[in-house]
Amino acid sequence: MPHALITGASDGIGRALVDVYHAKEWDITATARRPAEAIMPELPCAYVPLDLTTGAESLLEKLPPKLDLAILNAGAGKVAAPADHSAEDVAQMIALNTTAPLLLAQALFPRLEGGTLAFIGSTAARGAHKDFSVYAATKAALSGAARSLALEWEGLVKVLMLHPGPTATTMHDKAGLGDIAARRFFTPPAKVAASLADAIDRGKNRRLGAAYTARHALEGLFK
């Protein structure tokens, strides 16, 4: 069976991606920060609790020598004006959303030859966003790295950049987004995960832009 690594797998899009690849009968190693017993329902795969911003040694020890796919999905956001971001907020977001996936990609390189590396970005990586300026910058940075790395690793590792749009996950609660009406129209994580997995199958970058979000919101309304 092919083997996939999925980070940020405890919840949201990462958790839904575990379900997608589990249904395909892949072997999966999942990682996230929270302890295994705190993940409900239980993950149907190997799990390594880990804060990726402190290094990935304990994860690397448990990975097989060859990986077919790594989906680097772990991330966090903050909804606030620039002045309301502390130095700690900035440091943590860049560490988790940008530096950690880049360093993990580097550490995974020997395992990934012939396989696929997929970074999970955000539609916020493009454009200007006054309420999540720092988050958007971390995802734009990741996107810039992926584009350059795809050129470097051409023929060795397929590097993909996948940008989900607004998804109905707990990230927005953690980020401090209020209970705004628009959240009713956020896409369910299972749908987003299926679309991202499809992009990975096709070996193409994908951006789930406003049209995608609107289509799923309409589908939800007419159900």
Next chain:
Amino acid sequence: MITVITGAANGLGRALALASHERGEDVLAIDLDAQSLETLPTKWIALDLTSADAAARIASESPISRIIHSAGISGTGPFESIPAEHHARILALNLEAPVAITCALLRAQAMAPGATHAFVGSLSTYTGYPGAVSYAASKDGLASFAASLRKSLPDGDHAACIFPGPMATNHAARYAPDNSEKTVAARQSTEEAAALILKGLDARKAVIVPGGKARLMATVCKLAPGLAGRLLKKALYEKLTEPRL
């Protein structure tokens, strides 16, 4: 009212500090390199921008009418051959420091009304940069932040991102492939770039691509990013035989 310029000891930062000084601005030059700062005719402080007190040191010089975040390092070579610590250092100095300092200056209300925040990005934003993955990442992050910041500032305040093309600097020579001294020397001078940048900032432009050559490169890259990336890979990445930190 002061003009703060980071990375002012050498290269583009130094040219910006000198040009701003010549216009009669009160310049505070910041860099790690005290020896080079000393030879500037401006006020200066030697400061590690990634240190916890960097923002407070800068804020104590308020009101700031213009800050140009020009400090940056690179690291060129195959992504996997550059030490992880160096990738992290590039992101810390080029991205985290200017973002954190900007947030702190706003929080401390250290900026004068109508002030300008300017960030030095890279022309690679239009094409990708094989051979400098984390550098490209840091500069794309800055460009995004500048655009978002512009939207969130009070009316009258200004944020800009500068996208310089290749310049004749020690920085460029350090990270370029071997035997490219002549190519580097033939590039745009920092004085010329600095003059164009200040002109763009005075005109309150949001995006500043200094010089016809850089603008032409940006246009070509925007029209054919895939082709531009491949050309860059051939011209640069494939000649980088060993990492340059």
